[in-house]
């Protein structure tokens with residue numbers, strides 16, 4: 001099963017301590033965290049997924065995409081600007097502007113914790129709307145930045161993520177109101193909003209929120 005494969009490790013912290021006992025302990029802890037993350041993201045997303053074809057945007061190692069395929073029974077395609085795929089889910093790598101995918105081809109488009117990593121989040125939202133079939137849904141999960149404390153937690157978490165995985169971020173942590181404006185600008189109507197609490201229930205991790213959107 002693709003979801004059981006280890007992630008690649010190339011953050012500076014892991015590179016620096018790779019050969020030491022500390023490095024091995026960090027690696028084990030990181031792998032366990034990633035497994036829990038993948039399960040948590042799947043469990044919070046799956047209730048909103050429509051049967052049929054699913055496009056997972058910003059899929060990273062594609063382990064969440066693989067769970068959505070294996071447990072939700074969807075026909076899944078992943079898309080990202082980098083190839084870190086460690087599963088057998090088909091991944092399309094693109095330039096961050098236009099996804100080489102047909103119009104209206106997907107019943108569900110998921111964008112899970114990816115918009116704040118992107119240099120141009122509006123381009124992703126417009127492409128998601130274009131790729132979404134009439135009557136389909138776009139599901140966005142994000143880290144909340146509705147006040148200073150939430151923003152500080154989100155930034156601190158991403159500095160840690162960068163040091164361990166090498167995954168940087170080029171976008172913005174936005175407030176719920178600012179995301180709503182972004183969705184409207186992309187032609188997506190908010191159908192429902194689901195506060196998820198801290199990521200994986202961990203008190204010091206980013207507060208998450210999930211939006212279910214419909215093409216206007």
Ligand SMILES: C[S@@+](CC[C@H](N)C(=O)[O-])C[C@H]1O[C@@H](n2cnc3c(N)ncnc32)[C@H](O)[C@@H]1O
Nearest residue numbers: 058059060064080081082096112113114117118
């Ligand atoms: C935190 S990871 C999310 C991984 C996965 N969705 C999950 O929840 O486990 C953010 C991902 O967004 C991707 N990303 C950054 N800019 C992007 C863009 N313009 N279009 C699509 N994906 C992008 C990154 O390469 C990375 O894989």
